Amino acid sequence: MNRSIKNSGGQIASAIVFPMLIVVMTSVAGIFGLMNWSARLSDESAEESQHKLVGGALQLTQNYIAKQQTGVVIWDEAFRAVKDPAANDRWIRDNMMNWLASNHGFSKSVLFDADFGVASVFSQDDDSDWMTKGLIEEMAPAIAKARARYITSFQPTPSGLFRFVPQGETNHHSIAETGIVSLLGEPHLFTAAAVVPQIQTVFSDREAPAVLVSLIPFRGQKLNNISDMSRLQGFVLAQDQNDRHGVGTYALQSPRGKDIGVIAWQASRPGTQMLQRINPFLAVAAFLIAAVVIAVTLFTREMTKRLARSEAKAVHAARHDALSGLPNRSSFQALLTKILDEGEQNGTNTAVVYIDLDHFKDINDTLGHSAGDEVIVGVASRLKQVLPSNGIVARISGDEFAMVLSDCENDEWLEYILDQVQDEIARPVKIGRREIFASLSMGAAIAPRDGKNPDELLRKADIALYDAKANGRNRRSFFEPTMEQHVQSKDEMSRELRLALKNDQLDLAYQPQSDTDAKKIVSVEALARWTKEDGTVVPPSQFIPVAEETGLIDDLGIWVLNKACARAHDWPGVVVSVNVSPNQFRHPRFVEKVMAILAANDLPPQRLEIEVTESVFAGRDDSVLKALRRLKSLGIKVALDDFGSGYSSLSYLRRFPFDTLKIDRDFVSDMNGNPEAEAIIVSIIQLGKALGMTIVAEGIETIDQIRFLQVHDCHRMQGYFISRPLTSVALSQFLHDFHNENNEQFAENLQHQAKRAEASSAG
Incomplete structure (x- = not known):
């Protein structure tokens, strides 16, 4: 019976609702189609207007640079100078070309004589190779028009002579020809004008003029001027531009029609914007109409349809x-x-x-x-x-x-x-x-x-x-x-690393840090090392990221910290530095774990230094800052490792309580003979001192690096020149030798190498 009622309701719905819905949906679709067609026409019209606007702005810019050039091409003294067979090229370059460069930014200029030969070439960078036959060929039509405009400006007089009357004075047209050419792959605006006298002079015959061509880069101020005039968004200059939805383009061509580049911008699409505002309302209206039709038609079968809707909702909710x-x-x-x-x-x-x-x-x-x-x-x-x-x-x-x-x-x-x-x-x-x-x-x-x-x-x-x-x-x-191999390899390494931690199969190496004079080892940095049972050495650059990703970094970090603190008693008076991941700081009980390790190993907090990288700044996490401050309040030193390679800023250095600033090894390795790298290192040293920090330079490998850092009073040095990372046993022997019988010998060796370096330089 229920099935029969349900089927009956479905038949009524099919006979009444569906035709009505078809009519309604057809009407709505027609409205949507009409709106989309209208929006498309509006978008096309707007894009055409923007194209004309860019063209007008470009023309105004070309007219303006032609006007700027007028100051040197309409000038009696310049006219006489270029007409003189023994023309003073220096005068022309200083008073015409260099003047245009200094006052109006024309970076390059070339003067063509009456025979269309190159008389003088100018470039702000003193490079004359930019003037090529291909470039002359591209500008030739504009130069020819400028020459022709000069010649046709002569009017015959009753006496048989010719009076020079520039066309620009009679018909308000510029005496110059402007255009765009590609120079070394970059579009340049140019203006070409004949060098003419200031006054209406009488000549016995019409002669071909000298033509001055001045070029100015399109990219930069001129492009910004066009952008400001057109007031378009996303204004850029590109070599070419594929057709993309919502991007308007204006092609740039040389006088001979060669494609140079395009100006592109984010096209305004008023039709699309209007459609986006109207469509939701139309959709709501269509939905309401359809809902009313369905509600009225199905009112008599409400009980049957309610059951059907309940079933549909249950199915939908399940899926x-x-x-x-x-x-x-x-x-x-x-x-x-x-x-x-x-x-x-x-x-x-x-x-x-x-x-x-x-x-x-x-x-x-x-x-x-x-x-x-x-x-x-x-x-x-x-x-x-x-x-x-x-x-x-x-x-x-x-x-x-x-x-x-x-x-x-x-x-x-x-x-x-x-x-x-x-x-x-x-x-x-x-x-x-x-x-x-x-x-x-x-x-x-x-x-x-x-x-x-x-x-x-x-x-x-x-x-x-x-x-x-x-x-x-x-x-x-x-x-x-x-990718699958990488995932499997990482998963395998994660399992092996977890097992190695569990079985205490990792080890530590220690790299010493000396004072400024390289006469005392003041600190050692603990570095995790992993050698598998089969003798395979796994670099830290491989297993540390895996530990970060898999969450093992907490266990690994605590293991390193505990191991380093336990061995610190073997080296009295030496600070032990341990690298700590930012993820460890976010553990709610990290500080308590550090305190427990210090207590278990009976190590004074002043003997421990925690090193963090600049990635602690990435998350702007206050929990990291709180943990650092708690550690410092306990007497533990805090060092910023690899400074300058990531997120550092002065505001972070002021907020985070760092005791030590470690200069990234890339700066140190690049400083030999590199003034920029040396200036950066000096700035970092001065910055750290201003903030009351101890400065450590990493990656020391040469005597010249040590001498440079000594001159600029860097507090500590670390690198292969001092010592490579050592096992705990080797470190103990190294410290004994360094601080006793080998200390003076080491210092003498440094002085000897320094003298050899000076002698080599002098030679």
């Missing part, structure tokens, strides 16, 4: 995400399996794309979870908008989405679709008055190339996603077999 309305993980798995089966039957490719919102946790932490929910809803809506008709998008978890694209033609087609996705998400999401900018990282796997099983494809898409995030986020990666 869709409640927040975004997208299919959920289980539904996505089923849909993916179905699409893969169809693709295998039809012999087509299917793309599986994993999507992850970058830094979504920061949004939740700073703005609250309600704002995060709105971002999820906004992103889901945009993903559905740009999704092709043959695609499916689902929400997998909190900030993770997944897409399936059937009939994937090739990698280029998929890249185009993912470009659209990233462009759409790049627009800000508005939450109240706040604009939130989101970005996506995406990883893609393609069947059957990367596999046929749904789980396998999802796993490989996830591996590609990890690669995208590891390479800077806001990008996409396609799965490659090497």
Whole structure:
């Protein structure tokens, strides 16, 4: 009976609702089509106006530089100078060309004599190689017009002579010809004008003139002037420009029609903007109309339809995400399996794309979870908008989405679709008055190339996603077999490292730091080392990042700290420095762990120095600052390692309580004979001293470096010239030798090497 009522209600809906919906939807579609057509016409008209506006601004700029050149080409003294067979080239360059460069920015000039030969060439950088036959050939039409305009300015007099009356004085036209040429790959504006007398002079015959051509770079002030006059957004100068939606272009050509470059700008699209404002209202109106039609038609079958709606809602809730309305993980798995089966039957490719919102946790932490929910809803809506008709998008978890694209033609087609996705998400999401900018990282796997099983494809898409995030986020990666090998290798290394920590199979090396005079070892830096049982040495550059990513850095850091503090008693009076990851600082009980290690090893806090890199500044995390201050209050020294290679700023140096500033080894290695590197090092030393910090230079390898740092009073030095990293036993012997019988010998050796270096320089 219920089935009969339900079927009856469905028949009524089919007979009444569907035709009415077709009429309504046809009307709405017609309105939408008309609005889109009107918007397109409006956009085209606006772009044409902007093109004319740029052309007008360019013409005004060319007229202006021609006017600037007038001061030297309409001048009796210049006219006589260029007509003189024994012309003074220095006078011409100083009083004409150099004057234009100094007063109006014309970086290059060339004077052509009456026979169209090059009489004088000028460049601000004193390089005359810029004047080439090809450049003359490009400017030849403009020069010819300037010469012709001069000759036709002569008017015959009754006495048979010719009176020079410039055309510019009678018809308000410029005496110059302007244009654009490419010089060394860069567009330059030029103005070409005949050198003429100031007064209306009488000549016995008409003669060809000397022509002065002056060039000024287009990029820079002139381009800014055009941008200011046109008031267009995103104004740039490029060699070429592909047609892109929303980008207007103006082609630049030489007098002979050769393409030089384009001016591009962000085109104003009033039609599209109007459509974006009106479409939501039209959509709401269409929805309301459809809702009224359905409500009126189905009123008599409300009970039957209520049951049907309840069933549909239950099914939808089971298959869709409640927040975004997208299919959920289980539904996505089923849909993916179905699409893969169809693709295998039809012999087509299917793309599986994993999507992850970058830094979504920061949004939740700073703005609250309600704002995060709105971002999820906004992103889901945009993903559905740009999704092709043959695609499916689902929400997998909190900030993770997944897409399936059937009939994937090739990698280029998929890249185009993912470009659209990233462009759409790049627009800000508005939450109240706040604009939130989101970005996506995406990883893609393609069947059957990367596999046929749904789980396998999802796993490989996830591996590609990890690669995208590891390479800077806001990008996409396609799965490659090497990625899987990398993941497996990293996973294997993580398991081996965990086991090595558990079995105490790691070791420490210690690199000494000497004082300024290299006469005393004041500190040693503890460095983690890992040699496997089979003798394979794993560099720290490999296992430290793995420890960071897998969370093992906490255990590794505590192990290093405990080991270094335990051995510190072997070297009385020497400070032990230990590198600490920013992630360790964020552990709520990190400071307590440090205190416990000092207590367990009976080591005074003043004997311990904690080294951090500039990455502590990246997150602007107050918990790191609090931990650093607590450590310093205990008497523990705090050092900033690799200064100058990352996020450093003076405000951070003032906020964070650093005792020691370590100059990055790249600056030290580059300073030999490099004034810039030496100036940077001196500035860092002075900066650190001004803030009351101890300065340590890393990477010392030559006597010249030591002497330079001694002159500028660097407090400590560390590097292979002092000593390579040593085992604890070797360090004890090194300290004994250094501070006793070998100390004077070491100092004498330094002086001997210094004298040899001075003698070599003098020779």
